[in-house]
Amino acid sequence: MFERINAERREAGFASFANPRNAAAGTLRQLDPKVVAQRQLDFFAYTLYMPEEGQGDKETIPHSQWESLELLQKMGLPVNPNRRLCQSLQEVAQYYRYWETRRQELPYMTDGIVVKLNPYNLQQRLGFTQKFPRWAIALKYPAEEAPTQVKNITVNVGRTGAVTPLARLQPVSLAGTTVQRASLHNSDYIAELDVRVGDTAVVRKAGEIIPEIVRVLPELRPEDSQPFQMPTHCPECGSVLEHLEGEAITRCVNASCPAILRGNLIHWASRDAMDITGLGEKIVEQLVMKDGERAEKERKTSRLVCSVADLYELTVEQLVSLERMGTKSAEKLVQAIAASKNQPWSRVLYALGIRYVGNVNAELLTQNFPSVEQLAHASVESLEAVHGIGREIAQSVHQWFQTPANQTLVQRLQAAGLQFASSPRETPQATKSVSGKTFVITGTLPSLTREEAKALIEQAGGKVTSSVSSKTDYLVAGEKAGSKLEKAQQFGITQLSEPQLREIVE
Numbered sequence: 001m002f003e004r005i006n007a008e009r010r011e012a013g014f015a016s017f018a019n020p021r022n023a024a025a026g027t028l029r030q031l032d033p034k035v036v037a038q039r040q041l042d043f044f045a046y047t048l049y050m051p052e053e054g055q056g057d058k059e060t061i062p063h064s065q066w067e068s069l070e071l072l073q074k075m076g077l078p079v080n081p082n083r084r085l086c087q088s089l090q091e092v093a094q095y096y097r098y099w100e101t102r103r104q105e106l107p108y109m110t111d112g113i114v115v116k117l118n119p120y121n122l123q124q125r126l127g128f129t130q131k132f133p134r135w136a137i138a139l140k141y142p143a144e145e146a147p148t149q150v151k152n153i154t155v156n157v158g159r160t161g162a163v164t165p166l167a168r169l170q171p172v173s174l175a176g177t178t179v180q181r182a183s184l185h186n187s188d189y190i191a192e193l194d195v196r197v198g199d200t201a202v203v204r205k206a207g208e209i210i211p212e213i214v215r216v217l218p219e220l221r222p223e224d225s226q227p228f229q230m231p232t233h234c235p236e237c238g239s240v241l242e243h244l245e246g247e248a249i250t251r252c253v254n255a256s257c258p259a260i261l262r263g264n265l266i267h268w269a270s271r272d273a274m275d276i277t278g279l280g281e282k283i284v285e286q287l288v289m290k291d292g293e294r295a296e297k298e299r300k301t302s303r304l305v306c307s308v309a310d311l312y313e314l315t316v317e318q319l320v321s322l323e324r325m326g327t328k329s330a331e332k333l334v335q336a337i338a339a340s341k342n343q344p345w346s347r348v349l350y351a352l353g354i355r356y357v358g359n360v361n362a363e364l365l366t367q368n369f370p371s372v373e374q375l376a377h378a379s380v381e382s383l384e385a386v387h388g389i390g391r392e393i394a395q396s397v398h399q400w401f402q403t404p405a406n407q408t409l410v411q412r413l414q415a416a417g418l419q420f421a422s423s424p425r426e427t428p429q430a431t432k433s434v435s436g437k438t439f440v441i442t443g444t445l446p447s448l449t450r451e452e453a454k455a456l457i458e459q460a461g462g463k464v465t466s467s468v469s470s471k472t473d474y475l476v477a478g479e480k481a482g483s484k485l486e487k488a489q490q491f492g493i494t495q496l497s498e499p500q501l502r503e504i505v506e
Contacts, residue, residue, distance in 0.1 A: 047068070062120075315334070343419060344366075376410070
């Protein structure tokens with residue numbers, strides 16, 4: 001099916017999907033039901049959601065994973081015919097070994113099997129970690145490997161200036177897709193492998209997704225091969241590259257480097273940041289085209305955009321000069337850029353692309369520093385005092401705001417009308433009983449989702465963490481609370497129901 005979908009896309013002039021997961025995800029995001037129907041996706045049902053205790057017919061409610069699968073099948077839903085109920089670990093091992101080679105005969109790709117405890121009462125007792133169930137485990141098979149030739153080694157410059165070497169490979173079929181390149185990470189990794197242009201290398205897919213070189217075959221190495229040397233100057237802007245002591249990464253530190261600028265613009269426009277619809281990679285490439293290229297193609301001597309602040313000065317007239325950009329598209333992009341001015345302070349901070357500051361850390365920082373002035377003048381110690389912000393993040397934020405070019409950028413963005421302070425609704429309103437207190441949420445609450453409960457606590461000045469410790473002040477417990485409840489009882493932590501939580505925060 002995957003090959004059929006890719007063949008149809010190539011015939012229609014579209015790029016192939018990299019792997020089945022991308023194909024399925026792309027199909028499910030489609031807004032046109034006709035496209036979804038044409039791709040004929042199929043699925044196996046593995047999980048059955050059951051009503052809470054006291055609801056439904058107890059005689060028909062399954063009490064185990066196997067009973068749920070049997071019920072799903074009776075209901076007419078597709079269930080994997082190769083499932084097996086094992087009575088011992090020895091049977092699990094036999095099942096694992098059986099499919100190690102037979103999996104190649106399946107009409108779909110798989111990189112392992114999933115083993116689950118069967119009784120639901122045991123599943124409930126074991127509960128979950130922050131991300132995964134304790135009652136299930138994935139047993140992976142060794143990744144498929146294949147030899148191929150390294151045709152060339154190039155380097156890419158990323159948003160942070162990191163220079164990453166990339167192996168260009170003779171195309172090779174691996175795990176259902178054609179692999180033509182693999183990341184070599186950094187100079188230390190290359191030196192460890194001693195990979196050279198012309199080498200025959202063994203390639204595999206890490207997690208069946210990301211191509212990587214496992215080893216080279218020196219016996220097949222050409223006699224005239226030379227060890228690879230990282231460039232001393234940036235391939236994009238010509239600046240001298242830096243390799244700081246204690247770091248594996250080589251970096252370009254020229255803030256005007258077109259590669260860094262492209263990365264910054266793409267990050268700025270991304271969904272979790274400023275969410276600017278229409279500002280994709282191809283448009284960004286034209287906006288920051290090198291001066292020589294633009295002069296040659298359009299007889300112009302300057303870029304349209306030299307920083308994210310320049311986006312807010314773009315006009316429809318400038319945008320229509322770009323390839324495949326009509327007046328209506330240009331108008332929509334200008335409107336989308338203008339609309340991004342309403343994004344909250346936390347998103348703006350994340351969009352700035354400060355090293356180590358993801359969207360979660362941006363939320364934490366803007367809750368504790370409600371304006372850019374407060375954050376810009378904060379010491380490393382005061383930043384580090386924020387729960388969840390470590391020394392490395394604190395130093396990175398402090399250093400970023402001490403850089404004159406970044407100060408100028410903030411001033412320009414402020415002048416353009418972006419939000420650099422939290423609104424009263426966003427700023428936590430501390431209450432005596434909650435301010436500075438640490439909460440953990442577990443189980444299913446009657447009317448609040450975990451995110452809603454978290455927002456309620458943070459708006460009152462509290463903090464929410466994922467694990468129980470001796471520093472936890474309150475455990476908010478709902479139905480089917482797991483091991484966190486037991487741990488809280490061991491520490492003597494105060495437990496709250498949803499009504500009690502509402503009472504103390506309000």
